[in-house]
Amino acid sequence: MKLTRRLDAITGWIDRERVADIGTDHGLVPFFLWEKGCPKVIATDISAPSLNKSRELCRNTDVEFRLGNGLQVLVVDEVDAVIVAGMGGILMVELLEAAKEVVKALDFLILQPMQASEQLRAYLYSAYRILDEKIVYEDGRYFEMMKVTYTGEPTTVDAIDYLLPKVALLRGDGDALAFLDHLIEKKRGIVTQIGDTDSGRERKATLQHEIERLEAWTRQNL
Ligand SMILES: C[S@@+](CC[C@H](N)C(=O)[O-])C[C@H]1O[C@@H](n2cnc3c(N)ncnc32)[C@H](O)[C@@H]1O
Structure with missing residues (x-):
């Protein structure tokens, strides 16, 4: 089969x-x-x-x-x-x-x-x-x-680790590396769509922090 x-x-x-x-x-x-x-x-x-x-x-x-x-x-x-x-x-x-x-x-x-x-x-x-x-x-x-x-x-572990398939990334699996790029791009896309309200600004800050942590992890490990 x-x-x-x-x-x-x-x-x-x-x-x-x-x-x-x-x-x-x-x-x-x-x-x-x-x-x-x-x-x-x-x-x-x-x-x-x-x-x-x-x-x-x-x-x-x-x-x-x-x-x-x-x-x-x-x-x-x-x-x-x-x-x-x-x-x-x-x-x-x-x-x-x-x-x-x-x-x-x-x-x-x-x-x-x-x-x-x-x-x-x-x-x-x-x-x-x-x-x-x-x-x-x-x-x-x-x-x-x-x-x-x-x-x-x-x-x-760090909270950012909850987002990351670290074993697959550290092994260099192609789909995992593409997934990480996709994850970062998706978060960037959401940031551009969030309205300028109090809760929106808070959500944007959280996402921007996550993006920075993901980028830092990428620089340090890949
Ligand atoms: C989308 S199908 C996934 C089928 C298969 N495992 C796969 O990955 O292709 C989800 C199945 O999980 C069953 N399911 C949902 N909750 C469940 C539970 N608490 N215990 C056992 N089966 C459950 C559903 O009835 C359904 O048949």
Whole structure:
């Protein structure tokens, strides 16, 4: 089976682990991982119609299916890795917080937030280690994804680090470098559109500060 670049990058982090795909929907990820030879693949979704799509695609496989919320459908230590892709970063934080014992027993998690990656990274730096990061440009947008593991230990970082896929940037990945330029340009564009009100001036100052920090990080590290 041929996957999109985004799903290819996500599944590229899985070798032969026991794995659960949380929010499986179309079922491409569990099907691909079963084909690849993963010894146990669980596909889950909170929506019955979505889970049925996965069931249909994977009907001739031994993929298991669970209907329910996030990682709460998993038993501690029944998989080595979990994929949570295509949801908002804030929802991901809620799902991880709601299933701490399952999370602690995992070797790693793969997270691919559609929004709020900044808030997700802030949370991850409070108790996880970021093992790897990738940026994939596809269909006119950048997708951020990270491989992380629970440590229970906070990592002291600067607030600007919440915006940055540092592992991918420091490795010199092309899409990650383009993403950083895009991030800075997007913030510059917003600054030009903000009105001259008290709250507007405050927002502009915050954005300008972020732009300066991003530019300084670029000068110092790339
Ligand atoms: C946009 S699809 C993403 C499908 C696939 N993971 C991907 O990245 O292509 C999001 C899926 O997450 C499911 N979902 C949303 N909230 C969820 C939750 N709390 N627990 C499990 N699944 C959830 C939705 O029902 C939907 O099928």
